[in-house]
Amino acid sequence: MKYPCPKCEQPGISLKNKYRLGYMQDTHCEHCDARISANPWFLVPFSLIYMWALAICAFLYMFEGAGAMVIVYAVGAWLLIDALNVMLIPMKEMGGYGPNAT
Ligand SMILES: [Zn+2]
Numbered sequence: 001m002k003y004p005c006p007k008c009e010q011p012g013i014s015l016k017n018k019y020r021l022g023y024m025q026d027t028h029c030e031h032c033d034a035r036i037s038a039n040p041w042f043l044v045p046f047s048l049i050y051m052w053a054l055a056i057c058a059f060l061y062m063f064e065g066a067g068a069m070v071i072v073y074a075v076g077a078w079l080l081i082d083a084l085n086v087m088l089i090p091m092k093e094m095g096g097y098g099p100n101a102t
Helices: 015-021 040-063 069-087
Strands: 001-003 011-014 035-036 090-091
Touching: 001 015, 011 015, 015 035, 015 069, 035 040, 040 069
Parallel strands: none
Antiparallel strands: 001 011, 035 090
16 A cells, blocks of 8 residues: 655555654655655644653653553554554655645
8 A cells, every 4th residue: 555646646655654754754756756755734733742642641650650551551542643643644745845846
């Protein structure tokens, strides 16, 4: 399964590379070699959600005595956010200047 490139619209982005984009990495389209990144306007709120989930789990661990179950919650929350990250964050070509730039 591959994701369509925002430039050439061919399925040139692998799931693994799409996942990496969610961690502020970049990648290249296998078809047109465009340099692709995640849309930063979506990446910023997602970074906050990651931190928020970790903060909640750390709080429970330290103050609520929830113990080792918190680690299970943290991993579950992290995987869920990762899945949303891959599904929801749109990609864009790096170095482009607006929708009409080629
Ligand atoms: Zn492409």
